[in-house]
Amino acid sequence: MNYYTLLESPLDPLLLTSDGEFLTGLYMEKETQKLLPGMKDGWCRNANAIPFKETITQLNAYFAGELHEFDLPLKATGTPFQEAVWQSLAAIPYGETVSYKDIAERIHSPKAVRAVGMANGRNPISIIIPCHRVIGANGKLTGYGGGIHRKEWLLAHEHEDAQTAMFS
Template identity: 50%
Template sequence: MEDSTYKMLYDAPIGKMIIISNGESIIEIDHVNHDEPVTNNPDDLCQLATKQLDEYFAGKRTSFDLSLKPQGTDFQLKAWTALTTIPYGETISYGEQAKRMDNPKAVRAVGGANGKNPFSIVVPCHRVIGANGTLTGYTGGISRKEWLLDFERSVVGKGESSE
């Protein structure tokens, strides 16, 4: 296996994102919160992620089918797996996520793990909110979290109205 990294900037409706592949799996999809020079050298995996993100932002994709290679602690991996069970357009609290992980007292640790999620949008940490319903903790910024939740709810609403 080559030790190559492929990168691509993606212009999302909520700002620039970076997609990084190791040639075999996607290793990161994240918001770019500052000007950082990126040399675009995408591979087929970066292109596939871009295609799926385009479909997501067009309201045509509610889940992703990408080869992801997350790197984290066992707890983080379990937290990120739990995120993938949250239905599109819905939210849960950090406490609910901890319960789903069979560790109901780990609410703060869950928040910390979510903050290190390497796959923004694809592994939907934006769907986790505070126990009182407030939007809290999103590395892409609360305004992006709010936009994503509103967007998903609007897509779900359109689907329901056409039945």
């Protein structure tokens, strides 16, 4: 069975999806508007489905600046290349950024920078698999499925929280 729920957040509503065991998606407004109409058929809206309660608890703690690492059962399904990129994204520390080139090198495909960008854009579990922490080699923000303004917000949130922690 496939489940979904919506979570109000500082970034507007987030759509969470689950197969009843794993979190399979976390989508922002643009993706939510595309996905939600089709999900009404064959999907069940159920805020109590596993692992929604724990996901919501951890996301709320993240937005409050109290959580830096998520510990949730995830199932991000893609090609082997996409999954390698997503695993590398998951290893980017809170409050830090890397370039697409860095990710390409980490997965031993140094010439696949554009493919890394495409895989990054297809990440089904945003925020938790932190694709927002990837920037251009020149240090500039590049595209983000949730919109550049949300990427800016997430990076500023993590940077401010990391700075506060250093001076505490």
